[in-house]
Amino acid sequence: MTPLRRALAAGLLLVAVALCAPNPAIAHALVFESSPRANEVVTASPSRIFLRFNSRIETELSGVTVTGPAGRPIPLPVAGAPEGSPDRLVVPVPPLPSGTYLVRWKVLSADGHVTEGAFRFTVAPGP
Numbered sequence: 140m141t142p143l144r145r146a147l148a149a150g151l152l153l154v155a156v157a158l159c160a161p162n163p164a165i166a167h168a169l170v171f172e173s174s175p176r177a178n179e180v181v182t183a184s185p186s187r188i189f190l191r192f193n194s195r196i197e198t199e200l201s202g203v204t205v206t207g208p209a210g211r212p213i214p215l216p217v218a219g220a221p222e223g224s225p226d227r228l229v230v231p232v233p234p235l236p237s238g239t240y241l242v243r244w245k246v247l248s249a250d251g252h253v254t255e256g257a258f259r260f261t262v263a264p265g266p
């Protein structure tokens with residue numbers, strides 16, 4: 140992401156925050172919990188990436204991308220919500236070689252705001 144795009148994304152996020160009604164039941168979506176966790180070092184490639192948000196999201200208009208070492212995009216199937224859990228996104232990932240990975244998420248929440256964010260995790264070399 141270029142610095143300009145990053146600045147625009149940050150600006151849009153601030154606008155979304157400013158416009159969001161202070162109603163905890165209908166909030167723009169932010170990640171509550173993830174697996175792997177942000178900055179986690181895992182000793183084996185995760186079989187999937189899991190994100191839990193603070194509100195329901197529109198799965199069809201939400202997505203996850205993963206970038207590997209050297210900026211290489213990891214091909215992923217479309218992320219889905221587990222049955223009965225519209226506040227979650229899960230996407231299976233192929234076996235990942237050791238290295239640091241960047242997970243980017245962008246979701247449309249129930250209040251109509253698009254939010255996005257990113258975090259890294261590291262797959263450590265095996266024993």
Ligand SMILES: [Cu+2]
Pocket residue numbers: 155156158159160166167168248250252
């Ligand atoms: Cu919002």
